[in-house]
Amino acid sequence: MADTPDPGKPQPGFYPDPSGVMRWWDGNSWTEHVQGGAPPPPGPPARKSHAVRNILLAILAVFILAVGGCFAFLSITANEVNEAIESVEADDAAPGGADNPLTIVEGQPFEVSGFQYAAGWTVTEDPFGDATVEGLKVTNARESNDAALVEIKFMQGNEVVALVNCTTEQIPVGQTTTLNCVSVDDFPANYDRITINDTF
Known part of the structure; x- marks a missing residue:
């Protein structure tokens, strides 16, 4: 069966x-x-390699950081330059600065931007008949060593009738020195005031 x-x-x-x-x-x-x-059932998808993409992203990041660093450096530098320009402009506009001559009186003390000029100086005619300034002493009360480079002008109204250039070597802070003054202009017969200003 x-x-x-x-x-x-x-x-x-x-x-x-x-x-x-x-x-x-x-x-x-x-x-x-x-x-x-x-067909066998599908497995997990194959992972793609992103090495090239990652390298490109890293290069892009470095480039962005470099460009950003350059812009930051330029921005800081520009700020420092602007501050320096503003400082120079402020010094030039201060009394006795290059753009703002200070009227001074023979023999009287005065100050220009931390340089303290002592009393007792005189204006006179040198042996060649040129205008000069004698006994002009300055004390450096600024924050750092500096030299005095000034113009002393004999004025008649708005006209410069004689110009005297006075200079010193670098003056240490707190030290006093006498300026060396020279001119090639004749001592003026007439003037109504004397001014001083930094040359730059």
Whole structure:
């Protein structure tokens, strides 16, 4: 008598196995025989290499930092230059500065931007008949060593009738020295005031 199939088990044939492949079921277990090999289920997507992108991003970041650094440096430098210009302009506009001559009185003390000029100086005619200034002493009360480079002008109204240039070497802070004054202009017969200003 022939075996009768067990009604609880599938009959032999091709069935999808747990992986989805059509595999031969012999009635008891799966075999190695497959049909129409279905593709395996998709795995995780392959990871793309981003090495080139990362290198380009790093180069871009370095470039941005370099450009930003240049702009920062230029900005700081520009600020320092502007401050220096403003400082020079302020010094030039101060009484006795290059753009603002200070009227002085013979023999009387005066101050120009931290240089303190002592009393007792005189204006006179040198042996060649030129205008000169004698005994003009200055004390450096500025914050650092500096030299005096000044013009002393004999004025008649708005006209300069004689010009005397007076200079010193670098003067240490707190030290007093006498200016060396020279001119090639004749001592004027008439003048109504004397002014002093830095040459620059």
